[in-house]
Amino acid sequence: MEDLLSYGLLTFATLALPSLGLCLAIKVTKYFNLTYGDIVTSGTFLALLFNLSFGINIVWALILSMALTALLGVILHKVIFKPLMDIKVGPLTLLVVSLGAGFVIRNLILIGWGPQPYQFNIPLARAKHLGPFFFTTNQMFIILACILVAVAIFLMLRYTQLGRLMRATSDNPELSEIRGISIERVYVYTWIIACALAAMGGIFMGILGTIRFEMGIGVLVTLFACLIVGGIDNPYGAVFGALIIAFAMEATAIWLSPPYKVVTAYLLMVIILLIKPSGLLGGEKIQWKYFLGFLRLRQ
């Protein structure tokens, strides 16, 4: 049980913030942006540049990287996606364009850094028992930071002006525009927050594991699994989905067989899509008819 708690929380810490950022981006801008995985990678490599090449402490490297990744997100939105949204292309077109943009970013990173893996310049440490948990000091800080940032985002969404504007825009963009809300400004702020969260999540992944040019695209499907399980249009659901997926994957590795842990994430995604497509914390009720229909077929 100690293993499940510790490993589950560590995996959660790498998935929660990028899932939240992706959820906000999709909820507000209303299309699936497949560049997001490569934005996670960009943020990580920016931090790596500051940490390895300039010798900057990892905390400052994280802050600088979050700021620059947010700027990258704004540039991508202004240069690529906004012009397309202005001419009212469909979400499928935006999806395909985002795939291409991600491909370009990934290959630029590959050209610049090569295919080999990297590590942050952080001293190695042994894990210690802390009650039911088994962490290093860094890991503990990462989990706490993840929880605090997630809570801060929830409070921002609920109690701040920006949060209200983002919720209004996501609920009804046309009405929001009529009421004088600058949709474009909301999109920009959304991308700033989403990309900063992507960078933070990627850096946590890099600290806990390895940094590779493909790391973001590799985790993108798992992030979508978190959104689908928790609720694609619900920020609380995104974090809840990350928790479910993380613990399910680690439980599979501990109690069943390690190679199946990735399968678990996709299996959960399929089950949720069948019985409650809006996600566990999404609006719709559970579609028991699909479950019952499956049972009837077996009889």
Place this chain on the structure above:
Amino acid sequence: MRKVSIIAMVALFIGVFSFVQPATAAEPIRLGLLLPYTGVWAWVAAGADPGAELAVQEINADSSLWPIGRKIKLYKADTETKSKPAIEGARKLYDIDKVVGIVGPTSATVRSVVPLSKEAGALQISPTAGTTKLDVMGGGIDDEHIYRTVSSDVVMTAGMVYYAMKTFKPKKAATFTADTEGSRSIFGGVVDACKVVGLPLVDKIEFALNQASYRAELKKLFKQKPPVIFWEANPETDATIFKQWYEMGLGGQWIGSDFANRTSAKAALPASEGAIGVNPGVLENERTKAWEQKLNKISGKSGVTPFSPNTYDACLIFALAIEKAKSNDRRAIINTARAVAQPPGEKVYTYADGIKALRAGKEINYEGMAGTQDWNKYGDPVTYLKVEVMTTKDPSGMKRIGTVIPDDITDIIAGVLELRAKRAKQ
């Protein structure tokens, strides 16, 4: 005006023809080099390519020693570590570049290319493919002329187990390998070698590559506290595995194969300090030290890059076979390759000595940089293995600590092959 026109025309005529080279009677012999220059095994090509460049440089250095009076020219193609580009690359080499034969590719794609070499009637020598799937094919059987200048994984895994038993004398061990064909080849070899030497394997964990966490897998692996772990992954995964293994304070001695190399060390250090790799290498002596210095000038790196001696040997065998055949016809090369690589014959250790002996009418037995290159009936040699340890004390990340010679592991290899033969009959 007319005089000026005539002079101008003559000048133009001379100018044009001064750029036209006289038709060269001796066009270079085209040799194909098919390696993963990109993809997950790009490090293999990065290591092997300098060996081929050095071989061709040596062959072409003295025009009086060119095989059948012609230079060798390398034509390269990239497999991208995938079957489809490997097949396309081989087709390009055979059909468009008209190469006389191919050196390459790796375990990931070699079996995809063998039918094309058979169709082209050409010799194929792989300097990197250790896959045990080649153990019972090639060498001319069924007209499949695939040979190797690198040992089968059976040899490498025998070396891994031999070294573990000799140095650490464990009472039990475990395996920790990826779920890929190359890793399964290593896994199978380790399991059989452990059976032969009587070393029980208390756990055999298989995992997917490039995951963010291996904590659960590592916890399972060390449940029964194996003192020795035979492992195979890739550099990216090694970095994660070793970092998390260190954090968890699990102990144990890691022993890997050719994937435990400098690329892996650079990714995984300092957490992987002390992990050992047993992989193809050269016997350390004056000859190999001199060769290494020449290689370093081409590779720009220190030390012997992975698979460079094997690739070097493959290219020289091609050149010597061409000279013996007195022809660059593909079928003629096939017919003479064994004759130059193995006994009987005068042992030769350099290309120059080999060519001179052949021209003096002698039979030769080329003794390669990577090993004797004496092929068994399936075209497989038993080469030397080097033992290296991952360490931050060496700039390359690896330090050589030993050598395993064929005589050390002959019994284990024989035992493994006997086991496999029994299994095949069942």
